[in-house]
Amino acid sequence: RGGAAVAVRRAQCACAVAARGRAAAAARSGGGEAPSGSGWAGGEHERATAAPLAASVADRKHRTSVGPSKPVSQPRRNIVGCRIQHGWREGNGPVTQWKGTVLDQVPVNPSLYLIKYDGFDCVYGLELNKDDRVSALEVLPDRVATSRISDAHLADTMIGKAVEHMFETEDGSKDEWRGMVLARAPVMNTWFYITYEKDPVLYMYQLLDDYKEGDLRIMPDSNDSPPAEREPGEVVDSLVGKQVEYAKEDGSKRTGMVIHQVEAKPSVYFIKFDDDFHIYVYDLVKTS
Numbered sequence: 001r002g003g004a005a006v007a008v009r010r011a012q013c014a015c016a017v018a019a020r021g022r023a024a025a026a027a028r029s030g031g032g033e034a035p036s037g038s039g040w041a042g043g044e045h046e047r048a049t050a051a052p053l054a055a056s057v058a059d060r061k062h063r064t065s066v067g068p069s070k071p072v073s074q075p076r077r078n079i080v081g082c083r084i085q086h087g088w089r090e091g092n093g094p095v096t097q098w099k100g101t102v103l104d105q106v107p108v109n110p111s112l113y114l115i116k117y118d119g120f121d122c123v124y125g126l127e128l129n130k131d132d133r134v135s136a137l138e139v140l141p142d143r144v145a146t147s148r149i150s151d152a153h154l155a156d157t158m159i160g161k162a163v164e165h166m167f168e169t170e171d172g173s174k175d176e177w178r179g180m181v182l183a184r185a186p187v188m189n190t191w192f193y194i195t196y197e198k199d200p201v202l203y204m205y206q207l208l209d210d211y212k213e214g215d216l217r218i219m220p221d222s223n224d225s226p227p228a229e230r231e232p233g234e235v236v237d238s239l240v241g242k243q244v245e246y247a248k249e250d251g252s253k254r255t256g257m258v259i260h261q262v263e264a265k266p267s268v269y270f271i272k273f274d275d276d277f278h279i280y281v282y283d284l285v286k287t288s
Contacts, residue, residue, distance in 0.1 A: 076129065079113070080105050081187045083142050086128070087135035095135065100124075101144055103186050106259045108241040112272060114279065116188065116204060123193070123202040125259075125272045125279050147190050150208055158192070158207065159183060160264030162219040165194070165210065178219075181207060182262050182281065195281035202270060202279040239269060239284055246273070258284070 085099040100117035111127040128134055149155055158181045166174045179196040185204045192207040210216040239258045246254040256273035262281075271280045 077139070078105075079128075079139055081144055083140040083144065084115075084128075084137065085140060086137040089133055089135060099140075101187060103188065106272075108259055109257060109272075112259070116185075116191075121203050121205065123204055123279050124277045126277060144187055149190055154211065155184065155192075155208060158211070158216075158218055160262075161221060163194070163207075164217045164219060165196070165205075165207075166215040166217075174215075180265070180268075182268070183264065200281050202281055238266075244271060244284075256280075 079102050082102050083099070084102055085097065087095040088098055089095045098117055100115045100120075102113050102115055103123065104114040106112040106114065106125070109127075111130050112125055113128050115124045115126060115128075117124060126134065128137055160181065162178065162180055165177045165179055167177065169175050177196045177198065179194050182193040182195060182202075185191040185193050188204070190206055190208065191204045194203050194205060194207065195201065196203070207216055211218075238261050240261050242258050244256050244258055246256065248254065254273050254275060256271050256276075258269045259272050259279070260270035262268040262270070265283075267283050267285075269282060269284050271282055273280065
């Protein structure tokens with residue numbers, strides 16, 4: 001992977017979190033320690049919930065209030081697919097500059113955008129137009145170049161599959177990360193969304209290149225149960241848009257929102273927690 005060390009590549013995301021003062025940063029290190037939580041794989045590593053693969057889902061009713069009418073604001077420009085840059089300032093710290101690509105606008109929270117920043121492998125979720133820490137947001141004139149995918153059949157085959165992903169470490173050895181390919185990434189069409197057992201947040205890589213270089217192996221899926229067949233027009237019960245509460249071992253709780261359901265694995269969801277800018281990937285079980 002061009003000599004890139006896994007400790008460096010994964011520490012990039014963690015260092016960015018630390019620089020932004022995010023409390024969850026301490027749980028993730030460049031060496032691949034898993035953050036506390038029940039990830040998509042349901043492995044036996046440390047969990048912060050009492051019930052593995054479960055989240056407390058509260059069906060909160062939307063309250064409608066009647067009050068003075070507000071002036072209708074002009075709709076903002078659609079920036080999905082655009083290159084952006086902006087400043088970021090955490091507390092009294094210095095302003096740092098960030099440049100990246102806007103991948104998506106979250107339908108259940110239109111203020112929230114998914115962004116792939118240059119030089120970082122994880123996907124961030126930010127309310128670009130509402131977060132006071134974002135400054136001088138600028139849409140760049142350069143658009144994201146579209147590339148033709150080299151092997152469409154292979155791309156379709158790997159989606160939803162468990163994989164072993166190899167990274168080169170600083171000493172030249174290979175470090176194996178087991179994960180799941182979730183989907184083709186939007187906008188950047190030769191990239192794929194992927195998450196890992198040891199680090200259940202949303203990453204994206206050009207996995208076809210890794211496969212051809214021997215750094216990605218698709219695991220046999222003989223033990224996987226086939227997807228349940230549905231009648232035409234049948235609506236799948238979804239948790240998207242639900243508020244979730246996540247209990248940690250110290251008794252404290254995190255709250256967030258389910259923002260996306262993985263089509264290839266309908267029990268797997270993306271979650272954006274209120275206190276973190278990472279997008280977490282969890283296998284959720286609906287509870288009453």
